[in-house]
Amino acid sequence: MKDKPSFEFRDVNAEGVTVSFGERFQASTQFDRVFKEGMALVERTAGYLDGDGRKASKALNGQATVLYTTESMRLTTRLLDLASWLLIRRAVKDGEITEVEAQIKRARVKLQSLGRPSHIRGFGDLPDGLQKLIEESFALHDRIVQLDLAMVRPGEDLAAVLPSNPVGAQISRLQQAFAKLN
Numbered sequence: 001m002k003d004k005p006s007f008e009f010r011d012v013n014a015e016g017v018t019v020s021f022g023e024r025f026q027a028s029t030q031f032d033r034v035f036k037e038g039m040a041l042v043e044r045t046a047g048y049l050d051g052d053g054r055k056a057s058k059a060l061n062g063q064a065t066v067l068y069t070t071e072s073m074r075l076t077t078r079l080l081d082l083a084s085w086l087l088i089r090r091a092v093k094d095g096e097i098t099e100v101e102a103q104i105k106r107a108r109v110k111l112q113s114l115g116r117p118s119h120i121r122g123f124g125d126l127p128d129g130l131q132k133l134i135e136e137s138f139a140l141h142d143r144i145v146q147l148d149l150a151m152v153r154p155g156e157d158l159a160a161v162l163p164s165n166p167v168g169a170q171i172s173r174l175q176q177a178f179a180k181l182n
Contacts, residue, residue, distance in 0.1 A: 025147065026093050034147070038086045038140055042079050045133050049076070056127035064125045071117050071126065071134060078137050082144055084109045089151075111145050 025031055049072055057068045088105050091097045097105070117123050117134060124131075 025150065026089055031089070031093065034140075034143065035086050035090055038082055038144075041133070041136055041140060042083050045075060045079055045137070048129050048133060052129055053127065056129065060125070060127075063122055067120070067122050068126055068130065071123075072130065074117070075130070075134050075137055078141060081109050081111060082137070082140055085111065085144055085148065106148075111141065111148060 053072065057065065057072075060068055085106070088097075088102050088109070092099060092102045116138060
């Protein structure tokens with residue numbers, strides 16, 4: 001099992017120089033597009049939950065009302081975490097904070113993937129607008145998790161940046177213990 005995804009490339013023009021995909025991506029216009037997409041999703045979600053979503057939720061009854069409340073809270077939490085990650089990475093890109101400061105701030109951001117609600121009974125009863133926003137948030141979440149992994153530098157503890165996972169944490173501890181034996 002590899003410790004981290006291989007997102008580093010050797011520069012053929014410079015002997016022995018490793019080019020980090022993460023650093024390159026963060027400095028690119030593609031990062032700017034992901035940033036704008038993420039912030040636009042936050043704004044659309046806020047607008048929906050305060051407008052059409054509020055109206056649609058009043059038409060729900062029973063379990064659908066509870067599910068609407070639960071999933072809208074999960075959506076909001078997920079988007080706040082994604083926006084935090086994007087803002088941290090933009091601050092590094094703009095030179096407002098150092099990479100070390102970013103890693104400290106990043107440690108407080110939880111990129112957890114709490115169960116995909118489309119498998120939950122009653123998900124189809126939720127308003128289409130909420131379902132669409134939830135799906136978009138998970139698509140953005142998946143992209144940002146991959147980018148986050150790509151930005152791990154050689155020698156960094158991968159477990160520190162992976163989403164909270166008890167099995168992954170245990171595997172990391174076992175790897176560290178066996179590394180000490182060698």
